[in-house]
Amino acid sequence: MAQQQTRLDLYNNSWFNPGGSSLKRLIWYFINDFFLNSGLFPFSGVKVFLLRLFGAKIGKGVVIKPFVNIKYPWNLQVGDHTWIGEGVWIDNLTSVSIGSHCCLSQGAFLLCGNHDFSVAGFDLIVKSIQMEEGSWVGAKSIVSPGTEMKSHSVLTAGSLAKGVLEPFSIYQGNPAVKIKSRTIS
Numbered sequence: 001m002a003q004q005q006t007r008l009d010l011y012n013n014s015w016f017n018p019g020g021s022s023l024k025r026l027i028w029y030f031i032n033d034f035f036l037n038s039g040l041f042p043f044s045g046v047k048v049f050l051l052r053l054f055g056a057k058i059g060k061g062v063v064i065k066p067f068v069n070i071k072y073p074w075n076l077q078v079g080d081h082t083w084i085g086e087g088v089w090i091d092n093l094t095s096v097s098i099g100s101h102c103c104l105s106q107g108a109f110l111l112c113g114n115h116d117f118s119v120a121g122f123d124l125i126v127k128s129i130q131m132e133e134g135s136w137v138g139a140k141s142i143v144s145p146g147t148e149m150k151s152h153s154v155l156t157a158g159s160l161a162k163g164v165l166e167p168f169s170i171y172q173g174n175p176a177v178k179i180k181s182r183t184i185s
Contacts, residue, residue, distance in 0.1 A: 010121035018093060019074050020055075028054050032070060039066040051076065059100060075112075078102075079133065094126045099133035105157070108137040112145050132167070154182055 018025065035041050035050055047064040055074030062078055065086040070076060075092040078084075079100030088104045090096055093113040104110070116123040127146035131137070135149040138157035149155065150167035160174040168182045 004120050006117075006122055007120045008122055011123070012121060013124040016093070016124055016126065018072050020072065024054070025072070028073065036064065037067055037069045042066055065106075085139070092129075095128040096130075097128070098131045099135065099151075101134050102131050103136045105137060105139040105141070107140040108143070109141070110137070110143045114145050135165075137161075152182055152184065 020028070031050055031054070036047050041047065044062065044064045047068070048058050048062055051058050051070065051073045056076040056078070058078045059080035059082065061081040063083045065084060065088075067087045068084055069089040071091050071093065075095050076090065077095070077097045079098060079102065081100055082098055082102045084104050085106040085108065087107040088109075090110045091112055092110065096110055096112065098104070110129050112126055112129055114125045116125055125145060129143055129145070129147050131149040132151040132153075134152035136154045137143055137149070138155055138159065140158045141155045142160045143149070143155065144160065144162040147161045147163060147165070149161065149165045152168045153165040154170040155161045155165065155176055156170065156172040159172050159176040161171060161176050165171050165176070166178065169178050170180050170182050171177060172179045
């Protein structure tokens with residue numbers, strides 16, 4: 001029996017609509033590259049203003065460091081006093097909700113899209129990400145499509161989150177597993 005093989009010529013994501021017009025996406029591409037994904041504008045206020053201008057819901061006291069890449073701001077919601085560290089990439093093909101007092105450390109990657117490797121056409125899969133209040137994504141960690149980080153959960157540096165991370169719990173590894181409870185004094 002012949003084994004079916006990947007056929008990228010069959011790939012079709014015409015069903016996918018990232019939101020915004022083609023012109024809006026094009027303008028955002030250049031604004032993101034010049035103001036967020038560079039070191040030329042280290043001031044969070046300008047970045048927050050531009051994100052809001054393009055439809056993001058951003059709370060007060062949000063800190064956005066240099067070299068941050070945000071795919072589609074209209075799919076982003078960020079609570080109050082959240083920190084987005086240097087080199088963070090939010091690949092939000094669909095909604096990403098980040099609660100108040102959250103931290104995304106340097107190089108964290110929030111990934112809302114993937115491909116179905118079991119289908120010859122390598123179909124696109126899109127799932128939202130939710131980070132509840134006080135959750136923390138460690139440096140160089142990856143948050144996979146469909147992940148829910150419950151209140152005050154932690155994903156340690158260099159780990160890969162998938163599924164639901166329990167509240168006040170610390171996760172580590174690839175795939176990340178709970179290693180202990182989080183106690184805040």
